[in-house]
Amino acid sequence: MKEFELIKHFFTEQTVKRKDVLLGIGDDCAVIASTEKQNIVVTTDTLVAGVHFPIDTPARAIGHKAVAVNLSDIAAMGAKPSWLSLAITMPDVNDVWLGEFCTGVFDLCEYYNVELIGGDTTQGPLSITITAQGLTPENSYLSRAGAKTGDWLYVTGDIGDAALALQQINQNVSVESEFIDAIRKKLDYPKPRVLAGQALREYASAAIDISDGLIADLGHICQASNVGANIVLDAIPLSNIMRDTLLLEDAINLALTGGDDYELLFTVSEDNKVGMETALSHAGTPVTCIGQINASQTISTTLNNKPVPITNAGFEHFSANK
Amino acid sequence: MKEFELIKHFFTEQTVKRKDVLLGIGDDCAVIASTEKQNIVVTTDTLVAGVHFPIDTPARAIGHKAVAVNLSDIAAMGAKPSWLSLAITMPDVNDVWLGEFCTGVFDLCEYYNVELIGGDTTQGPLSITITAQGLTPENSYLSRAGAKTGDWLYVTGDIGDAALALQQINQNVSVESEFIDAIRKKLDYPKPRVLAGQALREYASAAIDISDGLIADLGHICQASNVGANIVLDAIPLSNIMRDTLLLEDAINLALTGGDDYELLFTVSEDNKVGMETALSHAGTPVTCIGQINASQTISTTLNNKPVPITNAGFEHFSANK
Numbered sequence: 001m002k003e004f005e006l007i008k009h010f011f012t013e014q015t016v017k018r019k020d021v022l023l024g025i026g027d028d029c030a031v032i033a034s035t036e037k038q039n040i041v042v043t044t045d046t047l048v049a050g051v052h053f054p055i056d057t058p059a060r061a062i063g064h065k066a067v068a069v070n071l072s073d074i075a076a077m078g079a080k081p082s083w084l085s086l087a088i089t090m091p092d093v094n095d096v097w098l099g100e101f102c103t104g105v106f107d108l109c110e111y112y113n114v115e116l117i118g119g120d121t122t123q124g125p126l127s128i129t130i131t132a133q134g135l136t137p138e139n140s141y142l143s144r145a146g147a148k149t150g151d152w153l154y155v156t157g158d159i160g161d162a163a164l165a166l167q168q169i170n171q172n173v174s175v176e177s178e179f180i181d182a183i184r185k186k187l188d189y190p191k192p193r194v195l196a197g198q199a200l201r202e203y204a205s206a207a208i209d210i211s212d213g214l215i216a217d218l219g220h221i222c223q224a225s226n227v228g229a230n231i232v233l234d235a236i237p238l239s240n241i242m243r244d245t246l247l248l249e250d251a252i253n254l255a256l257t258g259g260d261d262y263e264l265l266f267t268v269s270e271d272n273k274v275g276m277e278t279a280l281s282h283a284g285t286p287v288t289c290i291g292q293i294n295a296s297q298t299i300s301t302t303l304n305n306k307p308v309p310i311t312n313a314g315f316e317h318f319s320a321n322k
Numbered sequence: 323m324k325e326f327e328l329i330k331h332f333f334t335e336q337t338v339k340r341k342d343v344l345l346g347i348g349d350d351c352a353v354i355a356s357t358e359k360q361n362i363v364v365t366t367d368t369l370v371a372g373v374h375f376p377i378d379t380p381a382r383a384i385g386h387k388a389v390a391v392n393l394s395d396i397a398a399m400g401a402k403p404s405w406l407s408l409a410i411t412m413p414d415v416n417d418v419w420l421g422e423f424c425t426g427v428f429d430l431c432e433y434y435n436v437e438l439i440g441g442d443t444t445q446g447p448l449s450i451t452i453t454a455q456g457l458t459p460e461n462s463y464l465s466r467a468g469a470k471t472g473d474w475l476y477v478t479g480d481i482g483d484a485a486l487a488l489q490q491i492n493q494n495v496s497v498e499s500e501f502i503d504a505i506r507k508k509l510d511y512p513k514p515r516v517l518a519g520q521a522l523r524e525y526a527s528a529a530i531d532i533s534d535g536l537i538a539d540l541g542h543i544c545q546a547s548n549v550g551a552n553i554v555l556d557a558i559p560l561s562n563i564m565r566d567t568l569l570l571e572d573a574i575n576l577a578l579t580g581g582d583d584y585e586l587l588f589t590v591s592e593d594n595k596v597g598m599e600t601a602l603s604h605a606g607t608p609v610t611c612i613g614q615i616n617a618s619q620t621i622s623t624t625l626n627n628k629p630v631p632i633t634n635a636g637f638e639h640f641s642a643n644k
Contacts, residue, residue: 022361022463023465027467028395028396028398028399028466028529029363029364029398029399029456030364031361031362031363031364031463032363033359033461034356034362035359037355037356037358038356039344039354039355039356040353041351041352041354042353042405042407042453043350043351043352043440044407044441044453045409045442046444048445051444051445052444073350076351077350077351077353079351085365085366085453087367087368087409087451089368089370118364119366120367122368122370122373122449124370124449127411127449129368129409129451131366134351136353138357143345143349144350207350208350224348224349
């Protein structure tokens with residue numbers, strides 16, 4: 001019975017009350033009203049402690065990140081997030097921890113008007129599974145398929161800061177102490193590109209969010225779209241922290257393979273380029289063109305206009321340019 | 323990357339392809355078409371190994387049960403199950419285990435035309451979180467609220483066999499060897515009352531599925547409906563195995579408190595009684611009237627027409643009747 005008391009106390013204290021939620025937390029199911037022709041997008045992501053976030057991550061950041069990674073998937077479909085189901089498994093009931101966790105969850109829910117409609121609380125090693133849903137107009141959504149030869153390849157924001165934070169935590173890289181807070185924030189409190197995703201719905205031919213790393217996620221677009229791509233490595237947007245901390249080639253490699261950025265990677269036809277750039281500028285989202293789609297079915301990279309080979313670990317160090 | 327290969331291999335081999343699923347497993351989100359005014363019901367349940375099922379439960383049973391407990395929640399709303407998202411955390415990748423687990427999942431999905439639309443696979447101690455969704459006509463669903471003074475209280479099927487199986491596994495009770503398979507099947511392969519739930523949508527005033535135990539789940543109805551109830555203990559439907567294995571009072575107590583039955587507990591007005599019994603008879607579902615709703619705000623029990631007190635552990639042993 002403890003479980004139910006828990007759910008009641010913490011998870012019913014949200015302030016978001018959507019009109020389309022007829023019945024929220026507390027019955028066998030939540031009930032949602034779908035009153036017009038529309039598409040519903042659904043995604044599920046699990047975060048396991050020690051795998052998807054460092055063990056000592058603050059509770060509020062865990063709550064934020066668990067929601068953010070799911071909203072990021074919804075953003076990549078061009079949809080508007082709407083409802084969330086949250087299943088949490090935790091070793092014991094710690095009221096302080098749970099309160100902070102819920103703050104992380106609800107801050108993001110409130111910002112995007114997402115209602116928590118249900119969930120489950122169980123005992124065990126810490127992990128969180130969220131199923132998030134969103135809405136798009138009928139037959140109007142982005143997917144990984146649809147990129148065409150000649151389309152331009154874009155990313156939002158800067159790439160690699162979250163991976164740099166993880167490297168710093170794992171003591172693989174030494175980072176100036178003044179930078180640590182900023183990159184930890186990128187890792188712990190990723191900002192899903194929800195507004196940018198919706199703005200892209202009219203313009204992009206394919207989209208994905210960068211969770212596994214730029215190369216891996218571009219691979220998913222290429223596979224689903226049956227195309228190849230060339231990345232202009234010089235063009236990858238890197239923060240000043242990345243540039244100040246790492247050699248350029250190491251920074252680029254981290255950006256290519258690091259993951260956890262939750263930026264959007266998308267393709268746009270020549271015809272839609274200006275419209276997209278205008279729309280994203282209105283949405284306040286920085287975007288950078290980092291390459292182009294081709295028919296090769298493989299991913300290639302260039303630096304200083306010269307081809308450089310890539311492997312699973314990134315591109316090979318180009319000693320001549322050091 | 324192993325994770326993605328896994329999902330592809332095992333979880334895309336389902337045979338159910340629903341017309342309303344525009345995009346299934348393999349993109350950032352699944353996409354569902356909602357083309358008419360309808361309600362969507364959503365439930366999330368986590369099963370943790372050693373908590374919600376014995377550690378040595380066969381993989382196929384775990385897959386079955388993870389789906390069944392969620393479909394049971396959908397049945398309790400009177401809805402038709404439609405889509406499933408599955409997140410599995412497991413200690414290692416065992417192809418044989420995963421194949422059997424998927425058989426358990428997909429057999430039930432195929433029977434009810436439920437499509438697996440997404441999920442996540444992560445490494446860690448075994449647990450499964452499923453978010454299941456279902457459909458009902460607009461503003462037509464059952465909930466825990468709605469029971470009224472004078473309504474009759476009903477259950478589907480027999481109560482207590484699953485709890486008896488758990489008692490036998492934990493060596494608290496000795497069960498004749500010829501009965502063990504039958505009760506283990508009730509525990510491992512519960513049958514969600516999906517058709518009965520839909521048939522009840524026209525007749526019941528409130529409904530819940532029995533997962534926590536008859537008393538606890540009746541308590542949820544009483545609380546949500548702001549009523550009380552009397553249970554006629556003599557009327558509780560017990561299997562012959564329960565009657566043969568336990569003293570009547572122990573059998574009744576196990577039925578009251580055991581849980582894991584996944585039968586439906588529901589209330590029906592005097593006016594709807596005949597209609598409901600006819601509809602459930604057509605659906606092939608046995609139902610038993612076990613009491614009545616009253617205005618007391620508490621749950622009472624009677625045996626041989628005499629009141630007997632109940633506690634958290636069930637009703638108190640009534641030594642005079644032994």
